[in-house]
Amino acid sequence: MSSSGGTGGPADATAPSTLLYSISLLLFVGIAGLIFYFLIRKQSRKLQYVLLLGRNGAGKTALFVKLTQDRSVLTVSSLVQNVGLTKDVMPRDSGREVQLIDIPGFERIRWDVWETNKGLSKGVIFVVDSVTIGRDSQECADILYRILTDPEIQRRHIPILVVCNKQDEVTAKDVEVVSDILEKELNSIRITKYNPTTKKGNKSEFLGKVDQDFTFLQLRGNKVSFAKCTARSDDPDGHEGVEAVVDFLRTLA
Amino acid sequence: MLDFFTIFSKGGIVLFYIQGTNGIFLPSVNALIRSVLLEERGGKSSSFMHDNLQLQYKLDNEFDLVFVVGYQNFLQLNYVDKFLSEIHLRFRDEYKNDLKFATRGEYKKFAICYEEVLTAVEEGAREQNARPKAMKTFQDSEKSKKTVASLIEKKGGDEKKSSGKGGKTDNNGKVQTKKEQVEPLSTPEDSPKGTLSGKSDDEIMKNREKLFGKRPGSGPTSPKAKPKAEKEKKTKQKRMWEQGGTYKDANTLDFSKEKKNGESQSGGDGDAQDSDMAIVGSGKDLADLDEGDENDYESTEEDESGSDQNENSGTDAPKKKLVAAAAKKGFGGGMFSVFKGLVGSRTVSKEQLAPVIAKMRLALIEKNVAAEIAEKLCQSVSEKMEGKALGTFEGVASVVKTAVQEALVKILTPKKPVNVLRDALAAKSAGQPFVITFCGVNGVGKSTNLAKIAFWFLENQLRVLIAACDTFRAGAVEQLRTHRTRLDAMHPGNNIHLYEKGYGKDAAAIAMEAIQYARDNKYDVVLVDTAGRMQDNEPLMRALAKLIKVNQPDMVLFVGEALVGNEAVDQVVKFNQALADNSQADQPRIIDGIVLTKFDTIDDKVGAAVSMAYITGQPIVFVGTGQTYTDLKNLNTKAVC
Numbered sequence: 001m002s003s004s005g006g007t008g009g010p011a012d013a014t015a016p017s018t019l020l021y022s023i024s025l026l027l028f029v030g031i032a033g034l035i036f037y038f039l040i041r042k043q044s045r046k047l048q049y050v051l052l053l054g055r056n057g058a059g060k061t062a063l064f065v066k067l068t069q070d071r072s073v074l075t076v077s078s079l080v081q082n083v084g085l086t087k088d089v090m091p092r093d094s095g096r097e098v099q100l101i102d103i104p105g106f107e108r109i110r111w112d113v114w115e116t117n118k119g120l121s122k123g124v125i126f127v128v129d130s131v132t133i134g135r136d137s138q139e140c141a142d143i144l145y146r147i148l149t150d151p152e153i154q155r156r157h158i159p160i161l162v163v164c165n166k167q168d169e170v171t172a173k174d175v176e177v178v179s180d181i182l183e184k185e186l187n188s189i190r191i192t193k194y195n196p197t198t199k200k201g202n203k204s205e206f207l208g209k210v211d212q213d214f215t216f217l218q219l220r221g222n223k224v225s226f227a228k229c230t231a232r233s234d235d236p237d238g239h240e241g242v243e244a245v246v247d248f249l250r251t252l253a
Numbered sequence: 254m255l256d257f258f259t260i261f262s263k264g265g266i267v268l269f270y271i272q273g274t275n276g277i278f279l280p281s282v283n284a285l286i287r288s289v290l291l292e293e294r295g296g297k298s299s300s301f302m303h304d305n306l307q308l309q310y311k312l313d314n315e316f317d318l319v320f321v322v323g324y325q326n327f328l329q330l331n332y333v334d335k336f337l338s339e340i341h342l343r344f345r346d347e348y349k350n351d352l353k354f355a356t357r358g359e360y361k362k363f364a365i366c367y368e369e370v371l372t373a374v375e376e377g378a379r380e381q382n383a384r385p386k387a388m389k390t391f392q393d394s395e396k397s398k399k400t401v402a403s404l405i406e407k408k409g410g411d412e413k414k415s416s417g418k419g420g421k422t423d424n425n426g427k428v429q430t431k432k433e434q435v436e437p438l439s440t441p442e443d444s445p446k447g448t449l450s451g452k453s454d455d456e457i458m459k460n461r462e463k464l465f466g467k468r469p470g471s472g473p474t475s476p477k478a479k480p481k482a483e484k485e486k487k488t489k490q491k492r493m494w495e496q497g498g499t500y501k502d503a504n505t506l507d508f509s510k511e512k513k514n515g516e517s518q519s520g521g522d523g524d525a526q527d528s529d530m531a532i533v534g535s536g537k538d539l540a541d542l543d544e545g546d547e548n549d550y551e552s553t554e555e556d557e558s559g560s561d562q563n564e565n566s567g568t569d570a571p572k573k574k575l576v577a578a579a580a581k582k583g584f585g586g587g588m589f590s591v592f593k594g595l596v597g598s599r600t601v602s603k604e605q606l607a608p609v610i611a612k613m614r615l616a617l618i619e620k621n622v623a624a625e626i627a628e629k630l631c632q633s634v635s636e637k638m639e640g641k642a643l644g645t646f647e648g649v650a651s652v653v654k655t656a657v658q659e660a661l662v663k664i665l666t667p668k669k670p671v672n673v674l675r676d677a678l679a680a681k682s683a684g685q686p687f688v689i690t691f692c693g694v695n696g697v698g699k700s701t702n703l704a705k706i707a708f709w710f711l712e713n714q715l716r717v718l719i720a721a722c723d724t725f726r727a728g729a730v731e732q733l734r735t736h737r738t739r740l741d742a743m744h745p746g747n748n749i750h751l752y753e754k755g756y757g758k759d760a761a762a763i764a765m766e767a768i769q770y771a772r773d774n775k776y777d778v779v780l781v782d783t784a785g786r787m788q789d790n791e792p793l794m795r796a797l798a799k800l801i802k803v804n805q806p807d808m809v810l811f812v813g814e815a816l817v818g819n820e821a822v823d824q825v826v827k828f829n830q831a832l833a834d835n836s837q838a839d840q841p842r843i844i845d846g847i848v849l850t851k852f853d854t855i856d857d858k859v860g861a862a863v864s865m866a867y868i869t870g871q872p873i874v875f876v877g878t879g880q881t882y883t884d885l886k887n888l889n890t891k892a893v894c
């Protein structure tokens with residue numbers, strides 16, 4: 001009797017204890033996992049992005065690769081965003097890297113990616129194709145207008161760098177010309193949002209001073225600066241062509 | 254044999270490429286991306302034609318890669334499918350670790366593997382070819398070659414189009430001519446239909462044999478090919494229609510591309526329009542519109558119209574997931590990969606996908622999306638999903654749902670920012686009237702929405718001239734006159750005028766006079782009302798094409814009801830076709846934008862919007878949501894999908 005009870009007792013005792021043991025282990029792993037998860041999340045939240053944005057074919061991906069991998073590659077139109085750290089172009093400032101997001105230029109994809117990431121941005125690089133800006137000025141200005149009037153961008157005084165890319169081309173327009181073209185276009189877009197003479201429209205969507213033609217200097221909150229750039233250089237080493245962009249990134253890092 | 258082969262990431266970075274003789278391949282690949290991958294026009298066929306180059310691609314959704322092969326389209330290589338899947342596997346094998354950690358390293362070494370795989374596949378194809386050749390010694394080579402050619406070419410086309418699309422025989426002729434240009438094997442034939450029906454079952458059997466002989470026995474292609482050939486045997490003519498469909502499809506693609514390049518003024522993003530009305534008008538209607546305005550691009554994106562309330566409950570979750578998923582990607586996958594390491598990555602398999610996709614298709618059709626388009630969309634989505642890595646807490650169903658949602662948003666988002674007002678103002682400063690032509694079938698609301706748009710222009714300080722070019726339906730002119738009188742009363746100061754010439758006159762001439770009148774009298778905008786016409790009415794369609802050809806309006810808006818389902822496709826396709834057919838220009842004027850009317854009368858059936866936008870590739874410029882002047886809105890894609 002007792003022997004049978006003795007054998008039964010420990011058996012009964014071990015079963016629940018292993019069960020308990022495994023449950024507590026699972027719980028522990030679960031909790032540890034959750035803590036881990038939130039830690040990582042927090043960390044990555046602190047990592048702020050600089051967004052590369054612009055019209056289709058402006059050279060965003062070329063610039064992205066140049067800044068993150070310091071090399072020139074062939075590129076095709078992007079279907080999804082690229083995310084990467086600017087490791088190689090800022091070696092002297094080790095530990096002060098910037099996370100870049102290259103947003104696809106297709107109108108249909110762009111704004112989705114933009115809306116998701118703008119909240120964590122600390123800078124915007126607006127890439128312009130200086131060769132075709134004459135033809136594409138409307139579309140470029142449309143994109144820039146939307147960035148400049150974005151409440152999130154305005155509220156947080158996000159600095160914006162307009163990169164006039166493809167300066168290696170003979171027909172590329174100069175920085176001043178690009179700036180002029182964009183100012184003119186922005187001026188004509190803003191009156192479709194709010195018309196100062198008739199006081200119609202949504203005033204919060206109006207850029208700059210009401211009584212003057214638009215210039216970038218009128219923007220108080222967001223500093224808009226311009227830079228020359230050659231994202232695709234045939235020279236394998238050295239990142240000349242993108243120094244101005246690197247300087248901008250350095251101010252943010 | 255292959256012109257080029259390239260591997261690139263979906264982010265747009267070319268990892269590897271082999272280039273044959275013919276210069277640069279980037280434009281072709283970009284065209285493929287723009288008109289197939291981006292437009293949700295992918296599917297079983299996975300191929301595309303660009304400048305005499307046949308492109309075929311394969312997606313790797315786990316590592317976000319695209320494999321593209323290009324070859325001269327007269328070559329009709331039959332081993333490309335096999336090659337693509339082989340090279341895909343090989344590349345994954347070789348660079349698995351690199352890809353996992355996303356080190357975009359150098360992949361030049363892969364050239365050796367490429368040669369190996371290509372030689373092996375070509376070798377295999379040659380062997381397969383050699384065998385059946387012995388069996389078909391006595392057959393009339395000319396004809397049979399042709400059929401095989403078309404069979405193989407079809408592989409490149411869109412097979413799905415077959416689903417009962419009749420009435421497209423008019424395209425056959427064109428398909429034929431096109432093929433003759435590009436396909437040295439085929440001989441000219443007077444009637445393509447005759448050829449087909451004249452073919453005996455015997456011959457078709459032979460051709461089938463040949464087809465199978467040419468195809469590698471194993472590999473993913475053969476199971477697909479078998480049922481197809483079976484179907485062919487039963488209904489011979491369908492095959493031609495499929496090609497008709499393909500061609501038509503390609504046509505549509507082309508047009509949208511042309512539009513994109515050639516047309517610089519596609520309309521306005523029009524954030525402002527709602528708000529303008531809101532401020533001007535006086536009444537509760539306008540408050541409504543105010544909301545509509547805010548939700549346009551900003552955070553409160555839920556309430557375009559009451560209609561989507563019941564939908565929101567269903568779509569909220571996936572929407573959030575979408576954000577979460579995007580965010581996850583954004584965070585560089587830090588935690589993602591940690592968990593992946595623990596659990597092991599799961600990928601979506603074909604078998605898992607099939608039932609979910611079927612369900613999605615039904616859901617789309619329930620939402621009134623045309624069946625054909627639902628099918629294509631689902632194909633494209635499943636192509637994109639297959640092999641995709643699942644997140645730890647994601648199920649196949651939710652991931653697919655998100656993907657479909659994304660696809661819908663993509664379709665409804667214009668390719669370019671739309672800002673009609675800006676374009677009108679630009680025309681004004683150039684001293685030209687901005688001309689908009691409205692067309693559509695009977696009773697869809699052309700005149701009513703024209704009046705609403707006139708009101709909107711008036712609100713924006715532009716002088717409007719309405720051209721009464723509906724000289725057909727009794728009362729059409731009077732209807733416009735009434736609108737004018739009312740609008741004039743609301744905006745006094747002689748800013749709106751009706752140009753009318755009574756009934757029975759040539760509409761094109763009236764439009765032309767009206768535009769001249771506007772020029773002389775400093776009207777800024779000319780709105781041309783046309784008579785409603787059924788898409789099958791040949792003479793009336795020709796008249797419309799003439800009106801557009803003669804007057805070259807700045808914008809051709811197609812007015813369609815939100816109520817239509819499958820019919821939507823037919824309407825838009827035929828209107829576009831008529832405009833293209835009756836124009837001698839290289840880049841004929843076709844529909845530039847869509848006005849979707851009677852949106853207030855439907856619940857959650859946004860299908861018509863999706864169908865029309867998908868077919869035309871053009872934006873939905875305005876949405877009519879009622880019968881008063883202020884019931885005009887922008888489409889809020891987020892709220893609708």
Ligand SMILES: Nc1nc2c(ncn2[C@@H]2O[C@H](COP(=O)(O)OP(=O)(O)OP(=O)(O)O)[C@@H](O)[C@H]2O)c(=O)[nH]1
Nearest residue numbers: 057058059060061062075077078105166230231232
């Ligand atoms: N000459 C010259 N060409 C450039 C330069 N930067 C980019 N390109 C070329 O411009 C084309 C488009 O560049 P991408 O970087 O793919 O453009 P993107 O902005 O990423 O385009 P999407 O992804 O479609 O939005 C490519 O053919 C590049 O080689 C440059 O500085 N000079």
Ligand SMILES: Nc1nc2c(ncn2[C@@H]2O[C@H](COP(=O)(O)OP(=O)(O)OP(=O)(O)O)[C@@H](O)[C@H]2O)c(=O)[nH]1
Nearest residue numbers: 695696697698699700701785850851877878879880
């Ligand atoms: N509920 C609702 N009804 C509309 C809307 N748009 C138009 N309608 C109604 O649809 C009916 C037909 O409108 P019309 O503007 O005469 O249509 P049409 O296309 O000009 O017709 P035809 O010139 O005969 O081809 C009218 O009763 C309009 O009030 C809308 O957005 N919502």
Ligand SMILES: [Mg+2]
Nearest residue numbers: 061077078265
């Ligand atoms: Mg890119």
Ligand SMILES: [Mg+2]
Nearest residue numbers: 699700723729
């Ligand atoms: Mg009418």
